[in-house]
Amino acid sequence: MWKSWMSIYFLNYVTYYCIITDACLPGYFGPNCAHLCNCRAGSTCKVTGQCKEGCKIGWSGPLCQKENVAYNKPAYQKSDNLTSAELAVDDDISTCAVTLTGMPGWWSVDLGQIYMIKSMFVLTNRLMNLKGVQIYVGREKNMFQMTLCITLRVYGQQASVTCDVPLIGRYVRIINVSGPVILCDVAVYICSSYFFGEECGNQCNCANETEMCNPYTGECSSGCAMGWTGKYCNTECLYRYGQDCRNRCGHCAEGVRCDTMTGFCEEGCEPGWKGIRCDQPCENGTYGENCLSKCGHCRQDEACDVVSGNCRLGCEAGYMDNRCDTVCPHGTYGEDCVFECGHCVHGTICDKVHGFCPAGCHFGWEGVFCSQTCLPGRYGRNCHAECTGCLEGICHPETGKCSKGCTSGRSGPSCDDGCQSGRFGINCEGTCERCKDGEACDPVTGICQAGCLLGFSGSHCLTGCDQGLYGPNCTKKCGFCKKGTVCDSATGLCPDGCVEGYNGDRCMQGHVFNDDSGPQVKIFLGVTIGVVGTMMTIVITCLVLIWQREKLPKKNPPKQHKTSTPVKETSRSIGDTEFGDDVVVV
Structure with a gap:
């Protein structure tokens, strides 16, 4: 439009x-x-x-x-016997028309047609003073039918003359009642058609283009043309236009006046207005010069300021700056971009309006806005993975690395690997290399299910056999190894051989006695028999005493006088099967 x-x-x-x-x-x-x-x-x-x-x-x-209608027109004077009267209208100031000296004189010019006369110019020389000179204008040449234009009241040799009122006439007469008339130049000025003013520099501004306005005032009987006003239609419209300046200019750019006739703004409109006359305010959603700019994203669909484009209530979600035409910078969202985005996966941009992450959360974060760290025991993208093998169930929320190590039987940064063969326990730090036949122990408990290697015992086969034991789980006793040595805990072999009297791989077999054994054997046997006999005698004696005490009645013996008669003792042979009831063995 x-x-x-x-x-x-x-x-x-x-x-x-x-x-x-x-x-x-x-x-x-x-x-x-x-x-x-x-x-x-x-x-x-x-x-x-x-x-x-x-x-x-x-x-x-x-x-x-501005035309001099007296130029080269017929002229005459009271007496022209001295000079020609037309020398005053030849546009040459060096030549002058002079009347007879010593008496009052007059000079007249025929303009050839009737004009409205108001402005003239008169030039004389030093021999004449213009003060008191009278100028008449009339339709007829007869002096008595003319009207006085003005009586000059200035001293000097030249004067720009303006009649007291404009006069209609064809003839102009200049009279000097004080002496002769000396005129070097006379001009009668009129404006050409459609011009007016003292210098005829103004064009008529009449509503009727064919009307010639008053040549002195510019007044038009048909009224003023568009763009002009005043009694004489000589006042140009100022920030107004049209007939008699009835219409006010619109909002032209930079305060420039509109065209006084049409009201058009040639330089365009100031911000907030549009139309060829810049008299229409910007519609909702536009602003600026000629309303060519669109409003930003104002909150609540508010219309922006039509001049600046600013949003009074602020920006809708996802936009910022005064005009709300700038998208939220990376990492922000919401109204006026005051909120920071959460941790979107791989640094992707969150939704500028609501703040959610379209591609999901980065490793270690969860929630609608990806602003919450994973709960203990979870990790990874959107916290979907569990810290299953971590000690105390704690792992890094982003990488899944177990910060306190792995539970028994687990290994690796995220504890998702089992123990290598021969290792067990927390972080697989324990070793179980002594299981039977090289079998792996339980990765959690470290127990060797098939038993231990020869020479080791315990549930984890970490304990060597005690001195004097050997074999599976240290269940066998060593033989008679040479004094100061012990058998091998695995095989039971004596490294330095057996003590004297034993032989075999493990020193478990004793020697057979014969004469070849030498005197040492005989001595050993004699000593052994003697010791055994002595011990048997002592044991038998003790048994007899115990029996006697339990079988004999306890009687108080009668008081007897001391005699020197010895008590008669009887006894049986030791070889008998029983002892007598009255036999006391001392």
Whole structure:
């Protein structure tokens, strides 16, 4: 819509421009090429009518539209026997018209047609003073039918004359009642058609383009043209436009005035307004110069400021800055991007509005926003993995590495490997290399299920046999190894041989006695028999005493006088089977 209006305005402007420039024939200018250039020969007027080399003779003013209608017109005076009266209108100030001296004189010019006359110029020489000179204007040549324009009240030899009121006439008469008339130059000025003002530098601004306004005031009977106002239609609209400046300009860019005729803003609109006249505010959702910018993402669908684009209530989720047109930077989300994203997998971007991680959480994090670390005993992406083999169930939430080591039978950084053969226990630090036949022990308990190697005992086969034992689980006793040595705990062999009297691989077999054994054997046997006999005698004696004490009655013996008669003792042979009841063995 805006572009279409601008296109129409541009076409109208181009048409108008062509009319007042290139479309005009040489020597003409202005709207409809109605104005004639009055430039000096060889000079052309510009678009405005200004002549680069100046005006031609008889014309003056900024646009060369101020005409001297007295130039080269018929003139006469009271007495012309001295000089010609027309020397005053030849545009040569070196020649003068002079009346007869010694008496009052007068001078007159016939303009050839009736004009509205108000402005004139009079030049004399040092022989005449213009003070008291009277100027008349009339339709008829008869002096008595003329009207006084002005009586000059200034001393000097030249005067720019303005009639007290504009007068209609064809004839102009200058009278000096104090003496002769000496005139070197007389000019009667009028503005050419459609121009007005003291220097005829203003074009008429009438509503009716064919009307010629008052040449002195610019007043138009048809009213003022669009863009002009005032009693005389000579006041250009200021920040207003149209007929009598009734319409106020819109919001043109940089405070530039709109076109006084159309109201168009040639430089565009200031921020917040649009349209060819910049009188339409920006619609909801747009802002800036000519409303070409779109609002950002304001909170609650609020309309942004039409000038700056700022969002008064702040930004909706996912956007930031005053205009809410900047997406949240990496790692933030929410309204005005005040919230930080959680730990999305591989550093991916979280949702700018809600903050959730579309691809899931990074290793060691969980929750809707991936902002919660894994609970104890869990690890990995979204905390889906369990710390199954870790001691006390604690592992690193990201890597799964067991910080306190592995439970019995487990190994590896994450304790998800079993123990190698021959190892067991926490972190597989225990060794079980002494199981029978090289079999592996239980990786958790370390127990050798098949038993131990020869020479070791215990559930974990870590204990060597005690001195004097050997074999499986140390269940066999060593033989009679040479004094100061013990048998091999695995085989039972005596490394330095057996004690004297034993032989065999393990020194468990004794020697057979014979004469070949030498005197040592005989001595040993004699000693042994003697010791055994003595011990048997002592044992038998003790048994007899015990029996006697248990079988004999206990009687108090009668008091007897001391005699020297010995008691008669009887006894049986030791070889008998029984002893007598009265036999006491001492």
